[in-house]
Amino acid sequence: MIFFAPRRRITMPPEDLSVTVGGREVPVAIRRNARARRLILRIDPDGCGVTVTVPSVVRLDDAISFVRGRTDWIADRLDSIPAPIALSDGADVPVLGVAHRVRHDPNAHAVPQRDGEIVVVGRAEHLSRRLRDWFRREARREIAPRVAAKAAQLGRKPGRITIRDTRSRWGSCSVAGNLSFCWRLVMAPEAVLDYVVAHEVAHLAERGHGPAFWRTVEGLTDDVATAKAWLRREGPDLHRYG
Numbered sequence: 001m002i003f004f005a006p007r008r009r010i011t012m013p014p015e016d017l018s019v020t021v022g023g024r025e026v027p028v029a030i031r032r033n034a035r036a037r038r039l040i041l042r043i044d045p046d047g048c049g050v051t052v053t054v055p056s057v058v059r060l061d062d063a064i065s066f067v068r069g070r071t072d073w074i075a076d077r078l079d080s081i082p083a084p085i086a087l088s089d090g091a092d093v094p095v096l097g098v099a100h101r102v103r104h105d106p107n108a109h110a111v112p113q114r115d116g117e118i119v120v121v122g123r124a125e126h127l128s129r130r131l132r133d134w135f136r137r138e139a140r141r142e143i144a145p146r147v148a149a150k151a152a153q154l155g156r157k158p159g160r161i162t163i164r165d166t167r168s169r170w171g172s173c174s175v176a177g178n179l180s181f182c183w184r185l186v187m188a189p190e191a192v193l194d195y196v197v198a199h200e201v202a203h204l205a206e207r208g209h210g211p212a213f214w215r216t217v218e219g220l221t222d223d224v225a226t227a228k229a230w231l232r233r234e235g236p237d238l239h240r241y242g
Contacts, residue, residue, distance in 0.1 A: 019050075019068050021075045028067055032056055039066050043074065045167055045239035047081040050074055087128040087242040093118070095138070097189030102131065132165075132183075132242055139163050139186040146197040147179060150220045156204040167239065170196045170231065173203035184238040188230070195227030 018025040027049035033056070040053040054063045067074075085091060089104040100118050108121045118134065120127050140163050151158045159177035166172075166182045173179050179200050185193045198221035206213035218224055 019071055021071050026050060030054055030063055043077045045236045047078055082240060085240045087131045093241055094187045135186055136163050136183045139183040142186055143181050143197055147201055150198055150201040151204060154205050171200040173200045177204055187238050192227045192230050194221045195224060
């Protein structure tokens with residue numbers, strides 16, 4: 001949902017801001033962007049809040065009014081978001097795009113992935129945390145060697161690799177060459193994960209997103225268009241887990 005904004009100045013937003021939508025309070029995050037030319041309202045992928053991107057010339061009060069004037073739109077979008085999927089015993093979760101059944105076995109000695117199952121050990125109340133930790137480790141195990149290989153292909157040396165639970169982006173590359181990735185990528189098909197790694201590693205050589213950048217990405221992975229389309233279409237569903 002995009003609206004052009006008047007050219008006014010914005011002040012710093014308050015720490016806590018929310019709007020009432022359908023009888024419940026929905027958190028609102030205000031993000032100032034000097035390059036933005038219009039107000040942009042987005043629903044967070046997990047449906048737990050909304051984010052409004054605001055040009056630096058727009059006043060805070062106008063940004064808040066903009067959000068509060070669109071509560072019907074917010075309600076419709078929130079209602080359309082599928083229900084979350086708990087990381088619990090018996091849940092089906094994808095690993096590199098392949099469905100696996102979560103099985104709790106308090107007597108097992110590890111957290112193995114085998115025969116279409118992910119076996120989680122320990123007490124039942126710790127299952128969700130242990131499973132998230134396992135996914136983070138799997139994400140690093142899949143991502144780190146790909147970063148090393150693709151960076152070597154470009155003759156570049158990557159910085160630190162961080163695995164996070166990011167909401168607004170699947171990966172990032174800092175000016176210092178440090179790379180960050182969302183652990184949920186390990187749920188996506190392997191080709192999609194490989195594309196995101198290639199995208200961020202390409203930034204070690206090309207900071208922008210011009211033709212030279214995309215040529216670099218295409219030299220590091222296969223079928224960029226298909227992977228990008230999958231992320232647009234299926235990526236938000238990965239945030240339903242846990």
